[in-house]
Amino acid sequence: MQLILNKVTAHRGSFKLFADNTFSRGLHLVCGAVGSGKSTLALIMAGLLAPDTGVVSCPSVSTSMLSLQFPEYHITGLTLADECRSWGVDTGKILAEEGFVARTTASPLRLSRGELKRLHLACLLANEYDMLLLDEPFSALDCQQKEILCNRIAARNHGITVIFTHEREILPRFERYWEIRNGRLGYLGADPDVLCSTITGGWTTGNRCACHE
Amino acid sequence: MIEITALSHKTLFIDHLTIGEGRTFLIGENGGGKTTLLRLLSGIEEPESGSVRIDGLLPRLIDTGWVNEYPDKSLLFSNVFDEIASPLRFQKVPCLVVLNRVNEIVEQLAIRHLLDRPVRELSGGERVLVAVAAALINRPELVLLDEYDSHLDNACCRQIDGAIAVAGSRYVIRSTQQMDTAATGDTVIVLHKGQVVASGSPHDVFCGLKGTPFYPRSWRESACS
Numbered sequence: 466m467q468l469i470l471n472k473v474t475a476h477r478g479s480f481k482l483f484a485d486n487t488f489s490r491g492l493h494l495v496c497g498a499v500g501s502g503k504s505t506l507a508l509i510m511a512g513l514l515a516p517d518t519g520v521v522s523c524p525s526v527s528t529s530m531l532s533l534q535f536p537e538y539h540i541t542g543l544t545l546a547d548e549c550r551s552w553g554v555d556t557g558k559i560l561a562e563e564g565f566v567a568r569t570t571a572s573p574l575r576l577s578r579g580e581l582k583r584l585h586l587a588c589l590l591a592n593e594y595d596m597l598l599l600d601e602p603f604s605a606l607d608c609q610q611k612e613i614l615c616n617r618i619a620a621r622n623h624g625i626t627v628i629f630t631h632e633r634e635i636l637p638r639f640e641r642y643w644e645i646r647n648g649r650l651g652y653l654g655a656d657p658d659v660l661c662s663t664i665t666g667g668w669t670t671g672n673r674c675a676c677h678e
Numbered sequence: 679m680i681e682i683t684a685l686s687h688k689t690l691f692i693d694h695l696t697i698g699e700g701r702t703f704l705i706g707e708n709g710g711g712k713t714t715l716l717r718l719l720s721g722i723e724e725p726e727s728g729s730v731r732i733d734g735l736l737p738r739l740i741d742t743g744w745v746n747e748y749p750d751k752s753l754l755f756s757n758v759f760d761e762i763a764s765p766l767r768f769q770k771v772p773c774l775v776v777l778n779r780v781n782e783i784v785e786q787l788a789i790r791h792l793l794d795r796p797v798r799e800l801s802g803g804e805r806v807l808v809a810v811a812a813a814l815i816n817r818p819e820l821v822l823l824d825e826y827d828s829h830l831d832n833a834c835c836r837q838i839d840g841a842i843a844v845a846g847s848r849y850v851i852r853s854t855q856q857m858d859t860a861a862t863g864d865t866v867i868v869l870h871k872g873q874v875v876a877s878g879s880p881h882d883v884f885c886g887l888k889g890t891p892f893y894p895r896s897w898r899e900s901a902c903s
Binding site for chain 1 (some may be wrong): 683693706707708709710713747749750791792795799800801802804806807825828829830831832833834855856890891892893895
C-alpha cells in the first residue's frame with residue numbers, strides 16, 4: 466500500500482509546491498512554515514485538488530479520508546446524532562464516549578470549536594481507512610484531548626496515516642518525518658528520537674515528541 | 679482593571695473576577711467557556727445577567743482588537759490590504775496615515791508578501807496573521823486572541839508577540855492550549871465547566887495543576903514547591 470506523488474506541482478500566484486515522493490504504510494508527520502503548502506498537499510493527496518502537473522497514485526488504497534483543518538467544513542447533520550449517523554458510526558457509543566449524551570439534539574454548530582473537533586475526530590477514527598490524512602488534527606483540542614488523540618492515532622495499525630501539523634508539544638510517535646521547505650516536500654528521516662533532538666524550525670528543545678515516553 | 683460581577687451567560691457563571699493590565703492567558707478544557715468569556719470582553723456578546731466593566735466602562739466602549747481562532751468568520755474583505763486597513767478606514771483615518779500604518783504592521787508581522795493576495799488564497803495560518811494585523815493596526819487598548827496559536831508555528835507566534843508588544847495595548851487576553859506559552863504571562867485564569875477555578879500568577883496557578891496535562895512541559899523537570 467503506497468501513495469505516490471510523481472513530480473506533482475501546484476501553483477497559485479507566487480506560491481509553488483513540488484513533491485516527488487512516496488508514502489508507505491505507517492505514521493508520517495508533515496511540517497512546514499505557515500503558507501508552505503501543507504493543506505494544499507493534503508488536498509492533492511486526498512484527490513480533492515488536481516495538481517497542475519504530475520500524477521498522484523495510490524496502489525492498493527481502497528478507502529481514504531481527509532480530516533480538514535476546520536471541522537465546520539465536515540458538518541452535514543443538523544443535530545449531533547445526525548452528524549454521527551452521517552459518518553455511519555455507532556451514534557450512541559460516540560456520543561456517550563465524548564460526553565454529549567445530554568446534547569444529542571443540539572446543533573453541531575452550538576458546540577465550542579474544541580468540542581466540535583473532538584466529535585469530528587471521534588466519528589472519523591471510529592471508521593477504518595487505508596489512508597488517513599489529518600490536517601492540523603490537534604488544533605482547538607485541549608491538552609488532555611490532545612493526548613487522547615495521540616493515543617488513538619498511535620493505536621491505528623492499519624494503512625497510511627499522515628499528520629500535517631504545527632503542533633509542538635504533543636505528538637504521537639511517528640515513523641517518518643517530512644518537511645516542506647522552499648516549495649519542495651522533502652523527507653528528513655525515520656528515527657523520531659533523533660529527529661526530536663534535531664528538528665529546527667521552531668521546535669522547542671525538551672518537548673516531548675511522543676505519547677509514550 | 680477589568681471587573682466581572684455576578685455574571686451568568688450561556689454556560690458561564692462567574693461571581694467575581696478581576697483582571698489587571700498585562701498579558702492574561704485563559705486556559706482549560708474544551709467547552710470550559712474561554713471563547714464565551716472572550717466574546718463578552720469584546721462586547722460582541724452582552725451578558726444575560728451580571729456585569730462586565732473595563733476601566734469602569736462597557737466593553738463595547740473600549741477600542742478592541744479581536745482575533746478569532748477561525749478567522750474565516752471575521753475576515754470581511756477579499757484582499758489582504760483592504761482587510762488590514764479596514765479598522766482605520768472605518769474610522770475615516772486619512773489614506774496616507776492608513777497606508778503608513780499598514781506598512782508598519784506588515785513589516786512587524788513579516789507578511790508584506792501577502793499584501794496583494796486575495797484572502798481566499800491564503801492558508802489557515804496566513805489568515806490568522808492577517809487577522810492579527812487588522813486587530814493591531816489601531817493600537818487598541820484591549821487585544822483579545824482566541825487560540826490563534828493552534829494554526830501557527832513558533833516563529834510566527836514570536837513575530838506576533840513582538841507586534842503586540844509594539845502596539846502597547848494595556849490588556850492582552852488570549853486563550854491557548856500551549857501551556858508553556860501561558861506560563862510566560864502575567865496572569866493565568868483557568869476555566870472549567872463555565873467557572874473560574876483558579877486565577878493568579880503562572881506560578882500560583884500552574885503549581886496547582888501539577889500532575890495534570892495542563893502543567894507546562896518545560897516545568898516538569900523542576901518541581902513546584
